[in-house]
Amino acid sequence: MHQSFTDIGMNLKACNDSLGELQKLGISHVAQLPELVMVGDQSAGKSSLMSSLAELDLSRSGGVCTRCPIHIRLSRDNRWSCKVSLQIDYDYQPCGGVRSSDITQNNPFPPWIKKPRVVEHFKSIDFKERLQTEEVLRWAQVAILNPNHASSIFVPGEGAYARDNVLQAAADATEAQFSPNIVALEMKGPNLPVLSFYDLPGVFSTPAREEDDYLVQVVRNLSSEYICRSQAIILWALPMNNDPETSISLGLIRAAKAQERTVGVLTKADMIRLENTPQWLSVLRGEKHPVGRGYFVTSRPAVPNDGNMDRLNHWEERFFTGNEQCWPPEFHEFSDRCGVEVLKTFLSKCLREAFSRSLPATKNKVRARLADTRDKLSELPALPHNVEHEVRKGLYDFNDAVKHAVTDTDFQAKWDELNKYFKACVLTIKPTCKVAPGPDEPIRYREHKNGVVETLDDPNSVDIPSRKRPRPSGHIIRATPKRSRAEEPGMSLVQQEGGSLVIPSPWCTTPMPGGKVTELGPFRDFAEIGRQGLNLQIIRNEITRHQRAGQPSEIVSSKAYDSLVIEAITNWKKPLEKYHSLTMELFKSTFRNALEKSMATLSKRVIFKAADAQLMVYIEKMEMFQRAKVKELFDAETYQIYTTNNDAFKRYKEAELESLKRHRAINMLRHAGILDADYKVLPLERMSEEERDIERDRISKGLLKLEPEEFATEIKVAATVSGYYSLAAMRFVESVTLSLISKFSRTVASNSLHEDLTENLGLNQADDTTFTRLMEEDVEISNERERLLKEERKLSQAMQCIDNLDLVPPDPISENAV
Numbered sequence: 001m002h003q004s005f006t007d008i009g010m011n012l013k014a015c016n017d018s019l020g021e022l023q024k025l026g027i028s029h030v031a032q033l034p035e036l037v038m039v040g041d042q043s044a045g046k047s048s049l050m051s052s053l054a055e056l057d058l059s060r061s062g063g064v065c066t067r068c069p070i071h072i073r074l075s076r077d078n079r080w081s082c083k084v085s086l087q088i089d090y091d092y093q094p095c096g097g098v099r100s101s102d103i104t105q106n107n108p109f110p111p112w113i114k115k116p117r118v119v120e121h122f123k124s125i126d127f128k129e130r131l132q133t134e135e136v137l138r139w140a141q142v143a144i145l146n147p148n149h150a151s152s153i154f155v156p157g158e159g160a161y162a163r164d165n166v167l168q169a170a171a172d173a174t175e176a177q178f179s180p181n182i183v184a185l186e187m188k189g190p191n192l193p194v195l196s197f198y199d200l201p202g203v204f205s206t207p208a209r210e211e212d213d214y215l216v217q218v219v220r221n222l223s224s225e226y227i228c229r230s231q232a233i234i235l236w237a238l239p240m241n242n243d244p245e246t247s248i249s250l251g252l253i254r255a256a257k258a259q260e261r262t263v264g265v266l267t268k269a270d271m272i273r274l275e276n277t278p279q280w281l282s283v284l285r286g287e288k289h290p291v292g293r294g295y296f297v298t299s300r301p302a303v304p305n306d307g308n309m310d311r312l313n314h315w316e317e318r319f320f321t322g323n324e325q326c327w328p329p330e331f332h333e334f335s336d337r338c339g340v341e342v343l344k345t346f347l348s349k350c351l352r353e354a355f356s357r358s359l360p361a362t363k364n365k366v367r368a369r370l371a372d373t374r375d376k377l378s379e380l381p382a383l384p385h386n387v388e389h390e391v392r393k394g395l396y397d398f399n400d401a402v403k404h405a406v407t408d409t410d411f412q413a414k415w416d417e418l419n420k421y422f423k424a425c426v427l428t429i430k431p432t433c434k435v436a437p438g439p440d441e442p443i444r445y446r447e448h449k450n451g452v453v454e455t456l457d458d459p460n461s462v463d464i465p466s467r468k469r470p471r472p473s474g475h476i477i478r479a480t481p482k483r484s485r486a487e488e489p490g491m492s493l494v495q496q497e498g499g500s501l502v503i504p505s506p507w508c509t510t511p512m513p514g515g516k517v518t519e520l521g522p523f524r525d526f527a528e529i530g531r532q533g534l535n536l537q538i539i540r541n542e543i544t545r546h547q548r549a550g551q552p553s554e555i556v557s558s559k560a561y562d563s564l565v566i567e568a569i570t571n572w573k574k575p576l577e578k579y580h581s582l583t584m585e586l587f588k589s590t591f592r593n594a595l596e597k598s599m600a601t602l603s604k605r606v607i608f609k610a611a612d613a614q615l616m617v618y619i620e621k622m623e624m625f626q627r628a629k630v631k632e633l634f635d636a637e638t639y640q641i642y643t644t645n646n647d648a649f650k651r652y653k654e655a656e657l658e659s660l661k662r663h664r665a666i667n668m669l670r671h672a673g674i675l676d677a678d679y680k681v682l683p684l685e686r687m688s689e690e691e692r693d694i695e696r697d698r699i700s701k702g703l704l705k706l707e708p709e710e711f712a713t714e715i716k717v718a719a720t721v722s723g724y725y726s727l728a729a730m731r732f733v734e735s736v737t738l739s740l741i742s743k744f745s746r747t748v749a750s751n752s753l754h755e756d757l758t759e760n761l762g763l764n765q766a767d768d769t770t771f772t773r774l775m776e777e778d779v780e781i782s783n784e785r786e787r788l789l790k791e792e793r794k795l796s797q798a799m800q801c802i803d804n805l806d807l808v809p810p811d812p813i814s815e816n817a818v
Contacts, residue, residue, distance in 0.1 A: 069180065079188070088181050195351070263347070
């Protein structure tokens, strides 16, 4: 052995600290490190033994401590300190219930799957809090057994879950029953032994629940994995109140041919049955169940948990050496192997010697693997000289490109066109009202004399054609005049003409909102939503439904107006959904085009794909927010009638009323045969002033022959509903389009997109590894480079740790410790 490593072996503290650091780094795949591994069956006294070795007063009731490995590292220091961390080597991936058949050589711990080690700090404990060490250790194990939750919530005194739950209840309600991940406890103090060991869950034959049968093999697999490590020194706990022949752990040790590396520890000596004394003497003498490093005997009574370890040590010393005759005199020949303090000294010496012997080979293996890792890194494709600059520049260029894109005329033109289509659609689907009489609706004529209608308003008379001469007063003519296929049976506020949709103007010159729309573009499928949505009878029924008893029929309740309006406005829902989807598609395509142009030189790099993915996440987040905002606007419009713009409402209502009266009159006169059946209703804007005057004259004279309109109230209600609809439609379209464009414009101008991408790509506190990964040409190459870089850092730290041992001066306390 190299002389420097021999000298190092004499420095117990330096050896132990270096060994602990190397174990923490996780280089067992490169070189096996010496380690103490405590194994035993359930209830073998392992918890008591661990407490004694670590000088921790832990409860020995089983429970959490037996459900995952614990790595305890003790060393001497002038100042007491303690750190608890979680060493995560496995992912929890449950997929239904685990069966024994799921356990294989490649999958020894289902549902836990191997992964690169991650170390999470759990809690640091100072001297004043040292009595809380047990509680912290137990909560750390609860955290290990709840892998789908952040470990921080289980930190006692800090985490929300730990504050709200009792420890035992939390231990009983964990996600997993077992974990191969490690709770690591590193404790330093002036009087601590120099020791490092693993305590494993006790092996067993029968679980408490039948569905946990698989755990029998899983826990055995865990013990076997540690036992099979060639550098492991096995600490086998064997209780003296049980028959050694029944030990499951001994079978695992023999199967791994690890007897020569095993130290037997006979626990619970105070519970020995005197008749079994010969059997245990044979064990201590190596005649039965021999192990390479012999046996030691311990006894730790169950005393109150008061943190006084000195009292336990004093009790054990009196038990083995006192005059109480508790310990049979036949065992006195083994007094030099009785007691935990004797065992500590022996184990420290074993570990130090094993570490010293392994150092040369360990150093060579680590050096060789480090050189190999660096060679592999050099073979990967070259990266830009300044990867951080390239990544940040690409994102800044993208941010500027987005700002330019949303103000570009091309985008604005598409946006404007989409808004016009949406506006036209909302106006087009205004519910039309059928005002034509049905085929069975009676014709009521005014009183007449000698075939001439008497009227106070018009001194002239209009002869009724002899073929239509009415019966005496009170009689009704039921006419079913022949209709032309070209005409519609009712008034339509939106009519089909020559393949184009036309919103007609009424007699008056006030234009309808929206004017002419030649097409609805992507909204064409919604054109017929409002077709004949109303008729006079429906309106009458709605008025009656909301009318109080005894209320005159001419008085219309506001509830009737609300009901009719809300039903009409509800038709906006589908076009609104379409509009919102098209808007988001427009923004997505605009942003993506900006990404492709601004980061064209990076299109084959991981940063491009990552930025594109995060961009979609960002837009989806904006979309969710905007959908909520638009829904709020929609809900407001469908709550009740409301406006302060009374002048506009009055104009719309009067225009609708004139249009409804015109269509109602023409249809009634055609029905009565006063106008020809093929009389066409033309849009007023396509008629000359003279044609309009002629039509007005013919209608006014024809109406003198008929009784007054019996649906006058319903027609006024229809006009009110349609007028309010037009007002609300214009307001809603303006609000929705303004909300969308203002939100996105403000977002782009405020650089929130850039900030969001930077944060989600992890660049705010990124190191070179992050930028390097983003500048790779392929995800696989990126993952490989990242893996090799992590390996290089780990191995470099390991080499530094080993090299530092050459610089450590001899430890004057080492000789005494041994």
